Amino acid sequence: MADSDATEESIACFSPGLAGIPVAESAVSYVDGKLGHLEYRGIDIEQLAERSSFEETSYLLLYGKLPTANELAAFDAELRHHRRIKFRIRDMMKCFPESAHPMDSLQATVAALGMFYPFPKSLEGELGPKTVHQVCVNLIAKLPTLVAAHARMRHGDDPIAPRDDLSHAANFYYMLTGEKPYPLTERILDVAFIVHAEHEMNASTFSTLVTASTHADPYTSISAAIGSLSGPLHGGANEDVLHMLNEIGSVENVEAYLNGKLERKEKIAGLGHRVYKTRDPRATLLVKLYKQLTDKIGVDTDYQIARQVERLSESTLGAKGVCPNVDFYSGIVYRKLGIPTDIFTPIFAIARVSGWLAHWKEQLGNGRIYRPSQIYTGKRDQSYIPLEDR
Template sequence: MVDSQNAEDSIACFSPGLAGIPVAESAVSYVDGKKGYLEYRGIDIEQLAEKSSFEESSYLLLYGELPTAKELKAFDEKLKHHRRIKFRIRDMMKCFPESAHPMDSLQATVAALGMFYPFPTNLEGELDKETIDSVCVNLISKMPTLVAAHARMRHGDDPIAPRDDLSHAANFYYMLTGDEPYPLTERILDVAFIVHAEHEMNASTFSALVTASTHADPYTSISAAIGALSGPLHGGANEDVLHMLDEIGSVDNVEDYFNRKLAKREKFAGLGHRVYKTKDPRATLLQKLYVELTEKVGVDTTYEIARQIEKLSRSTLGAKGVCPNVDFYSGIVYRKMGIPTDLFTPIFAIARVSGWLAHWKEQLGQGRIYRPSQIYTGKYGQSYVPVEER
């Protein structure tokens, strides 16, 4: 009989979902969940949201330092130059069903990019900087084009070619709608990109690193991250928040809805986070952006419902560390800008690719595949029984 002592001894080390177990060392970002604090490379996210741009924040994540004016200009020019996608990628999208979720389209097309931009398969040696930089630029610059192209083609419209005279945020909005955004809309979308760009070892980042540790090409690794982000417990939660708010329908219905959910011990979309035990700083920033936007176009019922839910949650769930996370207000902001609900998570991915790539770069050259163990809970020492005796 197989000795089960080792399995029994290891049960004490078991942590569902790897909660609290470090799986890597990283200098990319830092989160203090108790204080509700987030830094990129040591710089507070609030400072970046106020003073930086997505392009500059991406450079910071990728290279570890804020760029000089010359470095930022060169990086921005590279991003603009590589926005266009191959016509065969567009042809592939035309074959997708109209009902395909934009995240499924994005995952498939990002994986397909790897066939057009082959990456070295032997990673035992050190990769040259030019190869690494080209991958990062290619993915950051092309993902908005992939999302916007699919969003238009699924409705029978031609994709709109990117423009080199617009910022990353403004160009995405233009490719999506055909209109240049107002300065406030551009700024709001840019800040949304910044606050979604990185968040240490989350499920999608870990998925990218697990895939990359096998020496899979980076396009495959980022495709794996997109798959993880699509889940409703990760990036897909922003869609669920709006579904919840629409279901409630009116501020007058909030208290009854909240109490019923609370009595049944059901989860509230957009409330709670595995790391934060106070209000997510990104939620605070997005809420401020929404308020700034409503000064121009007015407040709607959806936001008032959300505020009432947050108010009721403070005295009940807040004491347990269940507070609004980044998804609670992001969807409300995007809807106010006229962006369809099923594009909320792809926008998350457009931003988060910078963080994924920063971690991918950090892991390069380590040469150690992720191979965790498990706790076996099955039987031992069983004998095979011939089929005629079963």
């Protein structure tokens, strides 16, 4: 084949952002973007949101099956037991600037965990199941503690120690606010954790796999995933939605705002998804949660503006498959619970770590490093020019 033919073939195969190109085989989750359908290990996300818990869903993602009552009790007990963090981690966090974003703090502290919990290999060169299990428990259990501790320490407050008598969701809310949540608040956070726990080959999951493929330790791999999640095109979108709602200000301003965005061909925060061509099923579940909450404490302006944005955008963008995604409503739910805006994406990480670890476990059996190719577009066969002649 001639060089020109090879170049043309490479260009034909080039897909910006690897769009539509499979990079792994996985049994963790399934997404049907056309139908707006999401499954974890073959179980519909709606069933899990209605009937499961985050602890049980995490076990399902990690081990490929729903646990028995005894298995779930043992897994839950381990998570509760390993919530605490080393005092040197807390001392390190005290040195962070007060202006540090919570995602930057989380990425740094997760990476540091690897120094306190070394990741050995067996003599056969393969990781034992107990070692792998302990890593998963450590990270799932400690991420809420890391997020809540930084959230308080940056304001000069002491971190609140975790409570072993509370669920994963309730304990996080307690460590963050100092108050035990109402049952409805606990349930809303629990479901939010479930719907954010996994979503196949997104940017942060891919980051996990790329890093893990080099045989880097799992704490480094999860830290890399957190770094990817921190970007506004991935996990930070729910913060952008609230900024947009604040900018709009009232229901009456929605139409003019949307028209201006469309005329300038600008992106509307919280609308559209690389996979879904219809409404994100996770957004539907979050709206249900919000309605339960507003039945208790009333509807606020954010929700009214968001609903108007969704209604008016249906006629112009809905036909193009641009519909509300999970970020469109998650921020509204969290704000209603009194959670600071810059904690929204760390909550995403607290949930998604279960999915990242499930994919990490699959990667362990692969052993092939990710090494994609590129299409070179620069000059060739150039001569070196001596410094005095330039």
